[in-house]
Amino acid sequence: MPSYNIPPDLIGLSAEELNASHSNYGFNEPAELKKGAWYTLLLDILKEPMLLLLIAVSIIYVIVGNYSEALFMLGAIIAVSGISFYQDSRSRKALEALEKLNEPLSTVVRQGKIMQIPTREIAVGDLCLIEEGKMINADGEIVYSSDFSVNEAAMTGETYSVFKSTDTEDKKVYSGTLVVSVMAVFRVEQIGSLTKLGKIGKSIHDIKEEASPLHLQITRFVKWMAAIGIAVFLLVWGYSFWLSRDIIQSLLTGLTLAMSILPEEIPVAFTTFMALGAWKLMQEGIIIKRSSVVETLGSTTVICTDKTGTITENSMQLKALYDYKTDRIFEGDAFDAPELSELIENAMWSSEPVPFDPMEKTIHRVYEETQAQDRPKDFRMIHEYPLEGKPPMMTHIFEDAAGTRIIAAKGAPEALLEVSNLSDSEKEKLRRKISDLGKQGYRLLGVGKAQFEGDSFPQRQQDFAFEFLGFTVFYDPPKPGIQQVFRQIYDAGIKVKVITGDNADTTNAIAKQAGIINDGMAVNGADVVQLPQDRLGVISRETTLFTRMFPEAKLATVNALKExxxxxxxxxxxxxxxxxxxxxxxxxxxxxxxxxxxxxxxxIVITNDDLGKLITAIAAGRRIYANIKKAVQYIISIHIPIILTVSLPVLLNWIYPNIFTPVHVIFMELVMGPTCSIVYENEPMEKNTMRQKPRKMTETFLNIRELGISIIQGVAITAGVLFVYQYAVHQGQPEETTRAMVFTTMIFANVFLCLVNRSFVYSVFESMKNRNMLFPPPCHWRHLILTFRLLVRPRFCRFLPAE
Structure with missing residues (x-):
């Protein structure tokens, strides 16, 4: 944050005044529904279909007097709701942590000290310091400013910046507007929903966020399964009642089957995977604002990247200065040459007084090192033309007490040449020089000066008659290791587009040094906006480098790629x-x-500006998508044998028709829930995942082959379970022992299915080498110990009333 010399009388709020302001006016946040307390979350969980089924079964057991079974079902309700509560709380805490980290900071003056605070803590009466490039986060009135201008397009739709100060008629600033130049201090008058923007934006909270394609597919699948569950429940209930004439027993049978069909683990798994995926990326310095974006990351097919600061270091080393009058290029050790004095001075005057841009910081430093006089202290800026134009330039007008005036401009060399008084031959000569330096990867800024009498300045800076002075030659080298980053991007089947405001020669040189594949010509932003839509679609597909781009051109290119x-x-x-x-x-x-x-x-916000972090995020998106598919395939596979084992003995009128009761089904649900939403979420990325082409966003979540594998797995497990059932019956085993053997087989099948579904590419033995801290061998031993207890204590499985 730049340091500013603000007037000493701007003290700001004291601690007591701050507390009083927060008590009276609240915090700077929009009016929205309060976040639900823990009991609200618990009530939402108890409304879930599976919990409602459990409650219904418990009531039935109480009615028929089976209090031990009712007590067990009560324990199951507590266990299932506890697991859901834990998973929802974990997901919510992860999202809250993301929101907190993503909250912007604001600069305020309190008790005479400049400090940064979370934006929500801005209070009425605060003194807020706002600076170039920052968003204003409250409404208020300017009490101090320095060459301050603001873009109020968010309020008025007007794209031009407006200069404001304590002397202008309009001293107000508004939340949601953008500071264009230098800085100001304003006293906060309105915050939160009472700001001008807040009043306009209240309706935004009623707009629902658009669901992702994967979320829509999963929702449709769950609804489809729920509809089937209701239909089968009614069918089995009616058929069982027709056979037994026992309405309570037939109702229990129908509810058991409904519980076995309902795949309530799938939406829970989806939410958990996305929230925890976003939380893990946050630990990597990648802030995900909306957890569903994690899914989209894995489908990325094109990365559009800026050049400066993303591909390059943004160090902006001043390599040379070209002086037009002497037609000489001066290297770094000769910047103190007298011939360069005018060029350096005007380059400094045309920069911001308090520089933010690395190039402007370098220009100020070179001025201080080479010029003996400290002239800026004697001059004040009386007019400013912000950076604009295609290509862009900017102009500052300064004046001292004696009326001496300085008009200095800098910007793209092409822009300065267009407004200079040079002949066509001289301009062509300079264009060749600019091209030669650009091909070496240098970035150039043209510098000029003008004379103007009177105070009725032209509306456009391009209307001044500029004298061309020369240009600065900067070099911003590619970041170390950037070639490896782009190699990983290309290996993943992702295309790269460079969209920059720099010229074609410089961009092409840097792109080659960074390892970007490019066989075509660069396209200029001015050409992009003039192309018809069909032609732009072709250009955006075939072109890699987009240069001299401005907002409209960037937006048009992105939309064309989406089309x-x-x-x-x-x-x-x-x-x-x-x-x-x-x-x-x-x-x-x-x-x-x-x-x-x-x-x-x-x-998404990458905290350290490292393009490589985007590769990390894309890899995470692919891993999470693959693991969701594994979890869903596991859920489908294990539900099939449960459904068939519950229904076939009833429908075929076998000797022990009610081999599974609600207690057995809910016990397996307790095993399946954590398995699919916690264990699979921690599965590492499989080999070669980042060497495959991105999946299409429109492709079906589970294709015929994948669904077929799940069905085959489910049918195979069913065959094994029913074989054990028939074997026990033919051996003359009683119902309790048969139930224990069938249930034990199902548990073993569940454990083996967990292992098999860890990978659909590699064998079980290979996938077991993958590290998963939530899938260690002791987890399997707990299943085996439980099974042993069921075998040696078969009465444990007698959950039906004795006849």
């Missing part, structure tokens, strides 16, 4: 990246150098 069926991840850090970040399937903002508006528009 081509690509799943787009857009990386950006500036205000001009916000529309494209919002439009992309996955907007990724940089945490260090990213502006607040970029972070607000993005769904």
């Amino acid at each position: 081509n069926g690509e799943v787009v991840a857009m990386l950006g850090d500036g205000v001009n990246d916000a529309p494209a970040l919002k439009a992309a399937h996955i907007g990724v903002a940089m945490g260090n150098k990213g502006t607040e508006i970029a972070k607000a528009a993005a769904q």
Whole structure:
């Protein structure tokens, strides 16, 4: 955060005043429903279909006088709700941790000290310090400013910046608007839902978030299974009653079958996988704002990345200065040459007085090191033209007490050439020089100056008659190891598009040094916005480098890629990246150098600006998607034998028709729930996952082959369980022993299925080498110990009333 010399009389709130303000006006957050307490969460869990079935069975057992079974079912209700409560609490805590980490910070003056606080803690009466590139987070009135301008497009729709100060007629600033230049201090008057933006945005909370394709597919599947469960429940209940004329027993049989069909573990697993996946990525420095984005990450087909600070170090080393008057290039050890004085001075004047940009910081440093006079203290800025134009430039106008005026401009070399008084031949000569330096990977800024009498300044800075002075030559080298990052991206079948405001020559040189594959010509932003939609679709598919891009061009490119069926991840850090970040399937903002508006528009924030972290996130998305599929296939496979073992003895009128009761089914549910949503979630990524092409977002979650495997597994387990059933009957075993043997076989099958479904690529022996801290051998031994107890104490399995 830059240091500012604010007036000493701006003290801010004291601790007592702050507490009083929070008591009277609350905190700076939108009016929305309070987060549910633990008992609200518990009540929601008790409304789930499985819990309602358990409660119904318990009531029936109480009615018929089987209090031991009713007590066991009560224990099952507590266990199932406890597991759900634990999983929901774990997911909620992970999401709350993400929200807290993602909360923006604001700068305030309190008790005479400048400090950063969470935005929600801004209080009415606070003195907020706002600076270039930051979002304003409350409404208030300016009490101090320095060359302050603000973009109020969020309020008015007007794209031009507005200069405001204590002397202007309008001294108000509003939440949701963006600071364009330098800084101001304002006194907070309204916060939260009482701000101008808050009043407009109240209706936003009524808008439901769009569900992801995977979530929709899973929801449809669960509803389909629930409908089948209801139909089969009614059928079995009626058929059982027709055979036995015992309404209570037939009702228990029908409820048992309904419990076995209902796949309530699937939505729980989905929510748990996504929330915990986002939480784990947070530990890697990748902040996921919306947990469902984790699913989309694994489908990424195109990464659109900025150049500066993402591919490069953003160090902006000043390699040379080109002086037009002498037609010479001066290297770093000759910056103190007298011939460069005018060029360096005007480069400094055209930069922000308190620089944020690395290039401007370097220019200020070179000015201080090479110029004897400290002229800035004698001048004040009287007018400013912000960075704009295609290609862009910016102009500052300074004046001292004697009326001496300085008009300095810098920007893209092409922009300065267009507005300079040079001949066409001189411009062409300079363009060749610019191209030669650009091909070496250098980034150039043109510098010019102008003269103007009077105070009626032109509306456009391009209307000044500029004298071209030369240009600065910066070099921003690629980050160490960036070649390996792009190699991993290409290995994963993902395409790369570079979208930058720099020129084509520099971008092409840096792209080659970074290992980006490019065989075509770069496309200019001005051309992008003029192309018809069908032609833009072709260009966006075939082109790798997009240069001299501005917000409209970036947005058009991202939308064209989406129209081509690509799943787009857009990386950006500036205000001009916000529309494209919002439009992309996955907007990724940089945490260090990213502006607040970029972070607000993005769904993901990378805290250390490392492009390699996006690869980590994509790998996590692929791992989580694969593990969800394993969990769902496991659920389908194990439900089939439960359903058939409950229904076939009844429908075929076997000797022991009620071999499984609700107690047996719920016991297996207690085993399956944690297995699919906790154990599989921790499965590591399989080999070669990041060497496969991205899956299509539109593809069916479980295809015919995968569903067929689950059905075959389920039928095979059913055959084994029913074989044991018939073997026990033919051996003359009583119902209790037969039940114990069938139940034991089912538990063993469950353990073996867990092992088999850990991988559909490698064998059980290979997949067992994968480290999973929640799937150690002791877990299997607990199943075996339980089975042993069931075998030696068969009365444990007598859950039906004795006849």
